[in-house]
Amino acid sequence: MKYNRTFNFSAGPAMMPEPVLEEIKEEVLNYRGSGMSVMEMSHRSKVFQQIRDEAEADLRKLMGIPDNYKVLFVQGGGTLQFAMVPMNLMKNGVACYVETGSWSKKAIAEAKKYGEVKIVASSKDENFSYIPDCSDLDIPDDADYVYICENETINGTTFNKLPNTKGKVLVSDQSSMFLSRPCNVEDYGLIWAGVQKNVGPAGMAVVIIREDLIREDLDPKTPVYMSYKTHADADSLYNTPNCWAIYCCGKVFKYLLNLGGLEKVQEMNEDKAKVLYDFLDSSKLFKGSVRKEDRSLMNVPFVTGDADKDADVVKASTEAGFNNLKGHKSVGGLRASIYNAMPKEGVEALVEFLKDYEAKNA
Numbered sequence: 001m002k003y004n005r006t007f008n009f010s011a012g013p014a015m016m017p018e019p020v021l022e023e024i025k026e027e028v029l030n031y032r033g034s035g036m037s038v039m040e041m042s043h044r045s046k047v048f049q050q051i052r053d054e055a056e057a058d059l060r061k062l063m064g065i066p067d068n069y070k071v072l073f074v075q076g077g078g079t080l081q082f083a084m085v086p087m088n089l090m091k092n093g094v095a096c097y098v099e100t101g102s103w104s105k106k107a108i109a110e111a112k113k114y115g116e117v118k119i120v121a122s123s124k125d126e127n128f129s130y131i132p133d134c135s136d137l138d139i140p141d142d143a144d145y146v147y148i149c150e151n152e153t154i155n156g157t158t159f160n161k162l163p164n165t166k167g168k169v170l171v172s173d174q175s176s177m178f179l180s181r182p183c184n185v186e187d188y189g190l191i192w193a194g195v196q197k198n199v200g201p202a203g204m205a206v207v208i209i210r211e212d213l214i215r216e217d218l219d220p221k222t223p224v225y226m227s228y229k230t231h232a233d234a235d236s237l238y239n240t241p242n243c244w245a246i247y248c249c250g251k252v253f254k255y256l257l258n259l260g261g262l263e264k265v266q267e268m269n270e271d272k273a274k275v276l277y278d279f280l281d282s283s284k285l286f287k288g289s290v291r292k293e294d295r296s297l298m299n300v301p302f303v304t305g306d307a308d309k310d311a312d313v314v315k316a317s318t319e320a321g322f323n324n325l326k327g328h329k330s331v332g333g334l335r336a337s338i339y340n341a342m343p344k345e346g347v348e349a350l351v352e353f354l355k356d357y358e359a360k361n362a
């Protein structure tokens, strides 16, 4: 690689496409003749307004977002959305959550502060290694929404079929799978994603919300920043936004459009993940920790079954120039996050390394 960059398997912040970083590098001191960096620019300037508008337009094109949905750029990362969702969407004060791992547990804990949370399905019994059946959930009539974490970053599971919400609004945390495959936005009331997993730099979430879910009658103590209406009415420029993140994400949206859109991105991701999963399925030493049909294309946890050996592989992988392969402590073992920007060569090099390790340690 031209810049002697490492294959970074971090779960987030994670790799960004190298051509995008190149473009940013070109523009960092003087953005297109404006005489200044995007980091130094007024968010009220014409030149920034164009950056913002283009980012939104490109995202709309990429995902096919219908006109009756708003696109919001909100600070506070993913974690703030755990609170914003119940604060804004709990009208009756009842919500259904599917519990599939670490991130849905955090969302549940936060939502409980604002109302009644009903856990309608869970995979806790097998350490969140699968997606529970969500075809016939017991959803109360007064439920305001059904919430899922569509890709559990730590546990490595993905919903390949959305829950049957029985007519209720579906809310999805897509942080670690955002833009990894086509998405039919109309299936959801609200989609949100922290951008530092699969898109850009940390410090922002993209929220895609159906207009009729944007309310005015929130608890009057709701901080102004925490109301979706605030951001929707001001085109995400109510206060100073994370201009830098909007700019970088906009570049990634355009990059993905130029690649051929989300069908193409999915094809590349499937092709790339297959290299690793095929190896894990044939290995005698390593094995994937997730049920096959629920495997994530983005986050791949795997183990040897022996914690000391796992630690030794992590150490050897670091020495071999791979980064951030240590699994999360709640799952153990190793985890390779292979988001959109991870080149296939990175996965192939990792598999070569693991094969070699296995041969030497048989």
Ligand SMILES: *Cc1c(COP(=O)(O)O)cnc(C)c1O
Binding pocket: 012, 076, 077, 078, 079, 080, 103, 149, 151, 152, 153, 173, 174, 175, 176, 194, 197, 203
């Ligand atoms: C990382 C992550 C979050 C939290 O994001 P922060 O920006 O660190 O608050 C939430 N949900 C999922 C699925 C994640 O992967």
